[in-house]
Amino acid sequence: MRDRFNRVIYVGKARDLRKRVSSYFLPSKMAQADLKTRAMLDATWDFETHTVRSEAESVLLEGKLIKEYRPRYNVSFRDDKRFLLVGVDLSEEWPRFRLARFKKDDGSRYFGPYAHAGALRQTLNFMRKKFGLLTFGRGAPTERELKSSTYQVPVRLSEISAAEYRERVAQACEFLEGKSREMIAALEEQMQKAAEKMEFEKAAELRDMIEDLRDTTKPTRRFTRGSLPSTIDPIADVRELADALRLPHLPRIMECFDISNISATHVVASMVCFRDGVPDKDNYRRYRVRTVEGQDDFASMAEVVRRRYSRILLEARETNQDRAEFSQEETVEGLQRLEKQTLNAQLPTSNAQLEARKFPAPVRLPDLIIVDGGKGQLSAACGELQRLGLHELSIIGLAKEREEIYRPSRALSLRLPMDSGALRLLQRIRDEAHRFANAYHQLLMKKRVEESILDDCPGVSQHRKNLLLRRFGSVNRLRKASVEEIAATEGIGRKLAEEVHRFLQRH
Template sequence: MRKKFGVLTFGRGSPTERELKSSTYQVPMKLSEITPEIYRERVAQACEFLEGHSREMMAEVEKQMRAQAEKLDFEKAAELRNMLEDLRRTTRPTRRFTRGSLPTTIDPEADVRALADALQLPKIPRVMECFDISNISATHVVASMVCFRDGIPDKNCYRRYRIRTVEGQDDFASMAEVVRRRYSRILLEARDANPNAAEFSQENPAEALERQSTINSQPSPVNLVRLPDLIIVDGGKGQLSSACKELQRLGLHDLPIIGLAKEHEEIYRPGRALPLQLPEDSGALRLLQRIRDEAHRFANAYHQLLMKKRIGESILDDCPGVSQHRKNLLLRKFGSVKRLRRASAEEIAATDGIGTKLAADVHRFLQTH
């Protein structure tokens, strides 16, 4: 609140001159340099936020975060990202319980059956895979794929991706790339494991994989990844359409797939103009939300990891005498700025292309920054 609105959190009424001079540590600006009208406006904005009008503020913070990331000011972008997460946690609605309305326990298998009925699937979706795209700027666009087996997370099958072929922020193209990479790899592994059958087979790839998994039920040195019974993409019509096109190119057009749009929890299905909306207390909807939220968490965790790594590496950009080539040499040897910071000047000097004087300068710089 202090950082965003620049308001004092002590005293009553208008701050005195002494309070203005002594309170600059609380807020990121000098209050003595603004007018009472501007200060009252900030107080009004803070009050609106506390009264629940937070959506506009979060949208503005997110806009600033993206702008800073585009300027490659990753430290400021990360600070705004943390502020945005704090705001979301602060304004997240809490669950209220009333007499006669007790929380229900989660029954994963029952939720899976309910989902099969709600979507009118040909069989129970024992294995489900969900994709999510995470980006703050075009610098680091990543995706996640989480797997649920019988309604429970199977973390051994989780995958994360860095988007390679898409320039800028394009969720549709990013979703297409990650779906293509995931299932083309599964088909390639299946073909390599059974090349003779794959060469002459005219079967649908999904049916061929299912038949092979049934035949090869005995233990095998090759642990093939099976196709899921249901694919879920985080998003609406655009993300779903992009994923469907890639599945069609791979011959997997019969694979069940849906898109889950977060704003109204609408379920989009191929060939259906109108979305499906399930009751809020539906076990099927709760299962989809758990899967979607887990994919979102996994993607964001990977994105934050890359952002922290990028911010750490950017410190070397400010070190005098360290060119891009020398920075690459140092990071290649030590692996990260954190390890480089722990190294002595002699250890740094042992790096090819780094002299004794430069090593001492780098060591001194990292100890003071």
């Protein structure tokens, strides 16, 4: 659900969407609705739907959208907890299958995410019994795991070699990939035999296990930003935007700037790039504003635009140093020529070049620049572009309050219909820039919170700092503690305690 400013205010899922949505507007339901539901219905302006293939996919997509947009009327999935993954490090001699919530770049192989945690844990239990796998801990198996069969390892690993164990790991990986038909068929046969023998409890357990295995091993799509199932046609939206703004050519490459100054401590900015209507994350950039004191959106926007495009001009000069000093072309025309030259230079002329593929990145200016804000932000950005000789670049400002579009040398703003594909495209770009800037701002704030005056204390490492703060709770409490109390902390000796006490009394 979206409000009249096209902001996402609620995300939900349903097997029968028509029935689910219409139930909100029945008079009997409206009379019984709580204040939150009534407020949500009053604010609802539009609906957007996505069709998925299974219930598991719907849960994954719902959680992803809620974490991304943080709708004000959703309660579930708003924390930072993620869906479970299964990871296995195949470089280990005795690989173990472990649960994880983040996919790390550690060389491990990951499966998932999985929507149903309970079904996943039951599947791991089945794999442990079926394949004799290690699913907890780290490193080589313990002496107990090698010599005896336990709940953790139902077979004696000492009876098999590491190579044989790795073959079992490979079979388990194939099982998690969905190649489980034969095993599920065998369990179904066991369930039928148990039912025929009137062993209904055993048959019920096997039935539940089969359902868990199917939920876990059923192929599901991974939803990432820009890959959602949708009826949006990015190229059509780009064409509509070009017509609405009367641009000389399609804005295939668009760059959008946003300033995040939630606090005066860290003023940051973001630049996101969309190519053919979809995010081009390789060309995202983030900035810490250096020359502006306090919260000044106009000056901050000017600094970021100046830094971005002066860098492009510098790269262009370095790419073609011989002709840069004597060219009589306009700046934009010169950069367009250099772009064509760079692209032509990337065409391989020999097998050696084809194999090396070490070509310089093409020098490319955007077809359209978007700044988050109104006339003030737009004027600041235009002033910097003129100083750099890039006044021919197309640029607009998008004011969020009424979704007004401001253009240079135009007194009146442009307002597109709320259901316009062109406006939806601009909103997607603006919201992505806002998200990227806020994420960087939160990262810097988190680092600042983790900083402490103890970082400057001689002899106090990060580990010892954590021990002290965990014991005393804060630096102020630590400052009031005696040397004996500090020395009582595990890992802190008497000499270091005296040093910490003297340091805190001086600071």
